[in-house]
Every structure is written in structure tokens, then in C-alpha cells.
Amino acid sequence: MTEVSKAERELGSAFLPRFDAAGLVIAIAVDAATKDILMVAFMDREALDKTLETGLAHFHSRSRGKLWLKGETSGHFLRVQEMRVDCDQDALQLTVIPEGPACHTGARSCFYRRLDGDTLVRIEE
Known part of the structure; x- marks a missing residue:
């Protein structure tokens, strides 16, 4: 496998995803309409x-x-709808149109609680 230079990965126009040792990149799903983060997951090739x-x-x-x-x-x-790649190509942002709740709990987003001191408080949607 050919080694890719840092400059080529960070400044070039080629899509050269940088998978971690487990063969994964972070993928962040963002609602196309609201721009809310819906979920974070991992992608392999x-x-x-x-x-x-x-x-x-x-x-x-x-x-x-x-x-x-x-x-x-x-x-x-x-x-x-769109896929964006971060500067060193080890994370992806997926702009998506969700067809229902994104979270397995039934919440619209996996980020349905906020930290208040040391307590999690459900965010009303």
C-alpha cells in the first residue's frame, strides 16, 4: 500500500480516508434541515x-x-445528502434526511440528554 503524505491527505483533493487501527472512521450524522447532530457511529471500508x-x-x-x-x-x-470530510480525513460528517427517529431509544437524536452538574436531564423536543 502506498504511503500518503500528510500534505496530500490534508490539502489535496483526493478522498483518502484514514481508518484507525481497527479499520474504522468516525461518522457523524447531522440533520439536513435542523443541523442537529443525530448520532455518532463508525464506518469501515x-x-x-x-x-x-x-x-x-x-x-x-x-x-x-x-x-x-x-x-x-x-x-x-x-x-x-452530502458527505464532508475533516482535515485529516479520519472523521466524516453525513448530512442526512432522517426517516424517523435516529436513536434506537426512539428519540429523534441520540443526544437527547444534557449534563446538569452530575445529572443527566432529558431535553424536551
Whole structure:
């Protein structure tokens, strides 16, 4: 595998995702309409390729150790409108149109609580 220079990765125009030692990159799903962060997950090469191919957010499930299509059981798909890449290409921002709640708890976002001192307080949506 050819080594990519820091300048090429950070300043060039080639998409050169930098997967960690486990073969993953962070993926942050952001609501296209509200700009709220809906969820944070991980993608491996397979999930990234499937997302680019289908326009539906796919992730790598660390707990199951396999490809996961968001919405495959709930029907709450995330339709990717745009993908942004951070400066060193080790994190992705997916601008999405959610088809239902993003969180497995049924909340619109996985970020449905705020920290108040040492207590979690549910945010009313």
C-alpha cells in the first residue's frame, strides 16, 4: 500500500480516508434541515462503500462486528445528502434526511440528554 503524505491527505483533493487501527472512521450524522447532530457511529471500508453506492447510511456495528444499514429493522433510514470530510480525513460528517427517529431509544437524536452538574436531564423536543 502506498504511503500518503500528510500534505496530500490534508490539502489535496483526493478522498483518502484514514481508518484507525481497527479499520474504522468516525461518522457523524447531522440533520439536513435542523443541523442537529443525530448520532455518532463508525464506518469501515465496506460501510463507506455501501453508503456511497446506495445513498443510505451504513455503519460498522462494533457490538455485532458486521455491516449495519441504519433503519434495516426499524425503517428509520438516514438518506445521505452530502458527505464532508475533516482535515485529516479520519472523521466524516453525513448530512442526512432522517426517516424517523435516529436513536434506537426512539428519540429523534441520540443526544437527547444534557449534563446538569452530575445529572443527566432529558431535553424536551
